[in-house]
Amino acid sequence: MARVEFRNVRKEFHDQQKGTFTAVEGSDFVINDKEFVVFVGPSGCGKTTSLRMIAGLEHQSSGDIIIGDRVVNNLHPKDRDIAMVFQDYALYPHMTIRENLSFGLRNLKKPKAYIEQKVQEAASILDLESMLERKPRELSGGQRQRVAVGRAIVRDPQVFLFDEPLSNLDAKLRIQMRVELAELHKRLGATIVYVTHDQVEAMTLGERIVVMNKGAIQQIASPTELYAKPRNMFVAGFIGSPAMNFMDAELDGNRVLVNGTVLELPESMLSSSLADYDKKKVILGIRPEDIYGEDFVQNVKVEGKMTTSVQVVEHLGSENLVYFQVGERSVTAKVHPETKAYVGLEKTFILDLGKVHFFDPETEMRISD
Amino acid sequence: MRTTVASRSSSSAFMRFCRDYGWAYLFILAPVLLFLVFTLYPVISALIMSFQHYNPMNTTWIGLNNYKTLFQDDVFWKSMRNTVIFTIGTVPVNIVITFVLSYFIFQMKNSWQTLFKATLYLPTVASGVTLSIVWIAIYDPTSTGLINRFLGLFGIDPVIWLGQSSTALFSLMLMNWLGSHGAGIILYLAAMGGIPKSLYEAADIDHASGWTKFARITWPLLKPTTLYLLVTGVITSFQVFISVYLMTHGGPNFATTTIAYLIYDTAFKFYDFGLASAQSFVLAIMIIIVSVIQFKFLSSDVEY
Ligand SMILES: Nc1ncnc2c1ncn2[C@@H]1O[C@H](COP(=O)(O)OP(=O)(O)O)[C@@H](O)[C@H]1O
Numbered sequence: 278m279a280r281v282e283f284r285n286v287r288k289e290f291h292d293q294q295k296g297t298f299t300a301v302e303g304s305d306f307v308i309n310d311k312e313f314v315v316f317v318g319p320s321g322c323g324k325t326t327s328l329r330m331i332a333g334l335e336h337q338s339s340g341d342i343i344i345g346d347r348v349v350n351n352l353h354p355k356d357r358d359i360a361m362v363f364q365d366y367a368l369y370p371h372m373t374i375r376e377n378l379s380f381g382l383r384n385l386k387k388p389k390a391y392i393e394q395k396v397q398e399a400a401s402i403l404d405l406e407s408m409l410e411r412k413p414r415e416l417s418g419g420q421r422q423r424v425a426v427g428r429a430i431v432r433d434p435q436v437f438l439f440d441e442p443l444s445n446l447d448a449k450l451r452i453q454m455r456v457e458l459a460e461l462h463k464r465l466g467a468t469i470v471y472v473t474h475d476q477v478e479a480m481t482l483g484e485r486i487v488v489m490n491k492g493a494i495q496q497i498a499s500p501t502e503l504y505a506k507p508r509n510m511f512v513a514g515f516i517g518s519p520a521m522n523f524m525d526a527e528l529d530g531n532r533v534l535v536n537g538t539v540l541e542l543p544e545s546m547l548s549s550s551l552a553d554y555d556k557k558k559v560i561l562g563i564r565p566e567d568i569y570g571e572d573f574v575q576n577v578k579v580e581g582k583m584t585t586s587v588q589v590v591e592h593l594g595s596e597n598l599v600y601f602q603v604g605e606r607s608v609t610a611k612v613h614p615e616t617k618a619y620v621g622l623e624k625t626f627i628l629d630l631g632k633v634h635f636f637d638p639e640t641e642m643r644i645s646d
Numbered sequence: 647m648r649t650t651v652a653s654r655s656s657s658s659a660f661m662r663f664c665r666d667y668g669w670a671y672l673f674i675l676a677p678v679l680l681f682l683v684f685t686l687y688p689v690i691s692a693l694i695m696s697f698q699h700y701n702p703m704n705t706t707w708i709g710l711n712n713y714k715t716l717f718q719d720d721v722f723w724k725s726m727r728n729t730v731i732f733t734i735g736t737v738p739v740n741i742v743i744t745f746v747l748s749y750f751i752f753q754m755k756n757s758w759q760t761l762f763k764a765t766l767y768l769p770t771v772a773s774g775v776t777l778s779i780v781w782i783a784i785y786d787p788t789s790t791g792l793i794n795r796f797l798g799l800f801g802i803d804p805v806i807w808l809g810q811s812s813t814a815l816f817s818l819m820l821m822n823w824l825g826s827h828g829a830g831i832i833l834y835l836a837a838m839g840g841i842p843k844s845l846y847e848a849a850d851i852d853h854a855s856g857w858t859k860f861a862r863i864t865w866p867l868l869k870p871t872t873l874y875l876l877v878t879g880v881i882t883s884f885q886v887f888i889s890v891y892l893m894t895h896g897g898p899n900f901a902t903t904t905i906a907y908l909i910y911d912t913a914f915k916f917y918d919f920g921l922a923s924a925q926s927f928v929l930a931i932m933i934i935i936v937s938v939i940q941f942k943f944l945s946s947d948v949e950y
């Protein structure tokens with residue numbers, strides 16, 4: 278019932294000193310009922326603004342916003358049947374947890390017994406039962422975060438909006454809450470729009486991910502598709518850690534020339550759109566995990582060899598990050614920890630040519646395959 | 647050489663202490679001395695004086711007699727009553743006025759805020775003497791007085807504002823309502839600015855009406871500021887003196903005699919320093935009791 282749709286939505290901020298600033302541009306998407314969609318992108322790319330427009334806390338400059346089957350362009354936040362979890366939680370500091378949870382329902386003039394039941398329900402889902410009479414300041418960060426979620430749950434809204442809810446928590450708690458949020462989604466079966474700048478959070482939580490940059494949507498896709506087929510160099514570089522490597526290359530039939538090294542592409546990589554770039558410059562993208570040391574190659578069907586000297590080695594325990602230079606660009610390989618590598622070593626790296634990506638150097642768009 | 651090892655080491659320990667902390671204690675000494683000489687000493691000597699019949703030539707110890715006199719004195723009770731009426735009639739009214747002004751100023755654009763803050767702060771920096779003189783003109787009992795001229799427009803006869811017991815105290819209160827909001831406004835504005843905007847947005851989503859947001863969020867979160875203004879307001883108001891001294895001399899017929907003015911009268915008109923000290927102590931104790939009560943009642947659910 279509760280889908281959320283943006284039709285060509287644009288948001289400008291007017292500032293007397295800085296003039297007009299476009300925070301969100303030509304935003305078009307459909308979030309399906311019961312879907313968990315994550316908005317991800319670097320800080321300042323317009324994620325919060327998009328979320329606040331869904332909530333009605335910010336009014337779009339143009340375009341239509343649809344929730345359920347209503348156009349909500351001019352509806353007040355309270356009439357949109359949404360609930361929002363703010364980045365700073367926005368708990369009412371002078372009210373007890375019980376009062377915080379029941380505030381919305383009391384404003385709706387729901388019967389006392391109903392409110393009581395709802396609060397108990399939410400408290401038991403979120404393990405807050407023993408804290409109902411406390412004030413927010415007597416709670417830990419993780420508990421406050423759960424109260425903020427609880428305040429949303431009690432209202433049974435059509436859509437849940439989360440704005441970086443985990444960013445104030447420490448790393449361990451963040452992972453734990455991530456799991457809890459995923460479970461909560463299954464349990465509530467609600468539509469969730471979730472904003473984060475953390476691509477790991479996005480990849481683990483989102484059924485679909487909306488990648489944004491500089492106010493514009495870059496790609497909307499499932500985590501696997503984003504990883505396998507990033508639509509442009511921004512998405513390719515943003516999703517995955519360490520980021521995808523880019524190298525300047527030139528196509529010549531089924532061969533690629535990278536900094537003097539010739540790589541022969543497998544049949545599977547060749548496509549008609551790639552053929553259009555024959556004898557032209559392209560950008561070759563390859564993820565660090567698709568580069569191996571010669572002495573530790575795993576499951577690579579078509580190998581491309583590249584010999585260069587190791588610049589930096591980082592030991593992470595379960596893997597090593599090896600940095601080397603290709604032309605002007607620094608390249609990272611994520612290799613097995615037993616791969617031999619030390620600074621200055623002349624080493625041959627194996628590129629998994631079945632997993633390379635090509636981009637147009639002008640438009641930075643993916644050359645489809 | 648009779649110096650023992652022990653005393654030499656202890657004297658060198660003292661030297662080391664002086665070298666390490668000497669300056670610190672020297673700096674602390676200044677305010678401590680000021681406090682001792684100008685606060686603690688006068689308070690203690692006033693306390694002692696309140697048990698004496700003070701006379702520069704022949705001071706005698708009279709025990710609680712000053713306090714007995716005081717509690718049997720009709721003027722004391724009248725001044726007590728006036729002080730309480732003045733306090734009840736000004737402090738809450740002032741807080742409401744300050745709050746309402748702040749509430750509206752807070753919604754304004756920055757430049758307007760500055761203008762209003764500065765304007766409303768002016769009476770606070772102006773001397774009480776200046777203000778009193780201005781208000782004497784405003785309350786001028788002849789038909790040329792500002793208020794009387796205004797009332798004249800409606801055919802109302804001139805009122806002797808400060809010169810009759812029925813209006814004198816009220817006139818002092820009115821003057822107080824219209825003067826002393828600058829500091830409170832600054833405090834309220836700072837406190838309002840300190841309430842996160844997201845609380846109101848959360849409340850918007852939570853179906854809160856404008857009134858609910860005010861009553862359940864703004865007002866409770868401003869309670870520490872209100873409490874502060876209430877306590878300081880009561881303390882100042884209990885000591886109201888300048889306007890009484892300059893405008894009515896406590897009259898007519900003690901209608902505007904406040905405790906502070908009574909103390910002044912007792913001490914410097916009748917030179918009864920013992921009785922004046924006793925009156926001061928009663929005032930001090932009253933202020934302490936009232937402040938404690940206010941904290942007890944109001945601070946229980948205040949969020950700091
Ligand atoms: N109320 C505002 N006035 C002016 N500019 C704003 C306002 N809110 C956000 N912006 C600008 O819009 C851009 C996007 O902001 P936001 O949506 O908060 O980014 P994020 O993706 O980090 O959540 C930022 O550059 C920010 O400075």
Ligand SMILES: [Mg+2]
Binds near residue numbers: 321324441
């Ligand atoms: Mg944000």
